[in-house]
Amino acid sequence: MSTPELTVAAPAQDETPGSEWWRTAVIYQIYPRSFADTNGDGIGDLAGVTAHLDDLQELGVDAIWLSPFQRSPQKDAGYDVSDYCDVDPLFGTLADFDAMLAASHARGIRIIVDLVPNHSSDQHVWFQEALAAAPGSRERARYMFRDGTGIDGDLPPNNWESVFGGPAWTRTTDPDGRPGQWYLHLFDTSQPDFDWSNEEVREEFRRVLRFWLDRGADGFRVDVAHGLVKEAGLPDYTPDPDAGSMGGDEASVPYWGQPGVHEIYRDWHEVLAEYDGDRALCAEAWLPTIAKTSLWVRPDEMHQAFNFEYLETDWDAAALRAVVTESLRAYPAVGAPSTWVLSNHDVVRHASRLALTAENPQGSGIGPKSEGQPIPEVGLRRARAATSVMLALPGSAYLYQGEELGLPEVIDLPDEARQDPTWFRTKGERYGRDGCRVPIPWAAEAPAYGFSPDGESWLPQPAEWATLARDVQQDRPDSTLSLYRDLLAERRARSLGSGKLAWIDDLGPEVLAFTNSGVTVIANLGEAAVPLPEGRVILSSGPVDAGSIPADTTVWLEQS
Incomplete structure (x- = not known):
């Protein structure tokens, strides 16, 4: 094959980032209940995070984002918070x-706390007070x-649907047993959703922010x-069925992306800004365009927003170039x-997707009866190639626990093992997110593959985990774990x-x-x-030989 010419187009980025850590950080998402269990109950805990910090330091990440660990009845895996300023006993204590x-800080790793401000648990003391109070009361004004x-108020206030399926309204029962008002729950x-027009709600979350910042949280x-602000009057709205469930509709949605x-x-x-150390806010904001999402990160607002458009882009060179450019x-x-970002706790793992x-089927998950099985x-080949592209891009990158092991989505979970509210609210029509949340494997020969000392696991782990465990990959230079370590080391060394x-x-x-900072990145999708240009191969996502780059492979080159 002949050596191709490299024609460098005009730069796609005009500004040099500042020095704040969050501008360039690689942030590792830990889903605590599936990371590492130290007490044998089959559910991961904060002590399990501490026990594996050396592994994360060796991997080369800059920060950890912890999915919810606050006190919760766990109806939605912790995204139903009953006390924002305490640790759920499942995960340990505030001392943990x-x-x-x-x-973490001793190892140079920052900590990002997950905060759930759109809604609380129905077991939160405020909501329990609201149920006991009369319509129009201060207690009810904190919620919607x-x-x-x-007739007799027996229909919901509007036609909104829950993200998890079914109506977004539930009717209460008054203390005297008669049907009462309805409350909004987008999930x-x-x-139940908070009413963010209420100053008491706003002040409470200022208190929550300061509670964790005072303990040293970095963001x-x-x-x-x-989703916090709803359009005045709560008008009816029927979403585009092809737009996704979390705000991908081009139309103005009365409960997503409101100016307030x-x-x-x-x-x-x-x-x-009251605290030292460049504390950061990152938005989970599902919006229809990058331009709209960028409004969340103007200089006086949040610092980062997840690039879900990048995550959702097909394995297509032109489509990826367009989304990166924009x-x-x-x-x-x-x-x-x-x-x-390529994977998280809400989407099909990219090694399967x-x-x-x-x-x-974004938002629905995949299972044994889904069409188009991966x-x-x-x-795995595409996942390695995609990550090798992502970690060469300017900006900040997010990794989801287990992707450094090449973990796929777990598709064959038994119906009786599933726990996602989506599965139950849709009566099994949508599988939900359990498949990306299965506890990760640390040791091939250990109980629960090293996740739990007693072999317990809140979701069943597949036999495949034995071949993907961290200890199996640790010393193999061709393993996915080794690829991630090399990518992160070179990314940092070359800025x-x-x-x-x-x-x-x-x-x-x-x-x-x-090209980026003297590195030439070529991905064959x-x-x-395709021909491999001249230069020293720094690393590649798969084998490269005979002067060519195979299908679904990414190469980093340095011009000699």
């Missing part, structure tokens, strides 16, 4: 949190209580950051870094997070290629091999 944070419509019935990932949310985050920005235009234009043979060997991207043209329609 403090010990974990201190040990409304009178029903129809499960056990997750917050904000759950449903685009920006006032809330300007207020929070000021709270964080990201590196829109986010720096408001003074923020772009973030990059990228190899689906039918459209990805091809495992294709999925790729603070670099500038310039596209390389003319390598073919199925090739994605660019096609089915046939």
Whole structure:
């Protein structure tokens, strides 16, 4: 094969990032109940995080984002919070949190706390007080209580649907036994929405922010950051069935992305500014375009927003180039870094998603009866290649626990083992998110693959975990774990997070290629091999030989 010419296009990024850590950080998401269990109850805990900090330091991450560990009835795996300023006994104590944070900081790893401000648990003391209080009371004003419509108020206030399926309203029963008002829950019935027009709610969350900041937290990932404010009058709305469940509709949605949310985050920005150390806010904001998402990270609001458009982009060179170009235009234009993410606790793991043979059912999950089952060997190859692209991009990147092991989605979970509210609210029509939340494997020969000392596991682990366990991959230079370690080490050594991207043209329609800080990145997303340009191979996502880059492979090159 002939050596291709490299034609470098104009830079896609115009601004040099500042020095704050969150602009370039690689942040590792821990889903605590599935990370490591130290007490043998089959549920991961904070002590398990502390026990594996050396592993995370060796991996090379800059920060940890902890999915909810606050006190909760666990109806939605902790995203139903009953006490925002305490640790759920499932995960340990506040002392365990403090010990974990201190040990993390000692290793140069920052801690980001998950915060759930759109709704609380129905067991929260405020909601229990609201149920016992009369309509129009101060207690009810903290939540979205409304009178029903129809005869005797027997119909909900509007037609809104829950993200988890079914109606977004539940009717209460008054103390005298008669049917009462309705309350809004955009998620499960056990997750009533706060009324963010209420100053008491706003002040309570200022208190919550300061509670964790005072303990040393370095920032917050904000759950449903685009959903706190609802349009006045709560008008009926029927979402586009093809737009996704969390805000992907181009239309104005009366419960997503309302202008009033920006006032809330300007207020929070000021709270964080009271503390030293570049504390950060990251928005989980599912919005229809990158341009709209970038409004959440203007200089006086949040610091990062998840780039879900990148996560949802197909394995296609032109589509990926377009979303990267737009990201590196829109986010720096408001003074923020772009973030990059491929997997998290709500989506099908990318080692399976990228190899689906039918459209990805975002929000529904995949199971044994889903159409378009993934091809495992294709999925792992593409996952390694996709991560090798992502970690070469300027900005901040998020990793989801277990992806460094190449873990796929667990598809064959027994129906009786499933726990996601989506599964129950849709009567089994949607599998939900359990498949990406199965406890991860640490040791091939240990009980529960090293997750739990007694072999307990809150979701069943597949036999495949024995071949993917961390100890099996630890010393294998061709393992996915070794690839991640190498990617993170080179990314840091070459300052790729603070670099500038310039596209390389003319390598073919199925090739994605660019330079960043002296590194040439070439990803072959096609089915046939493409020529490998001259230069020293720094690393590759798969075997490269005979002067060519195989299908679904990414190479980092250094010009000699």
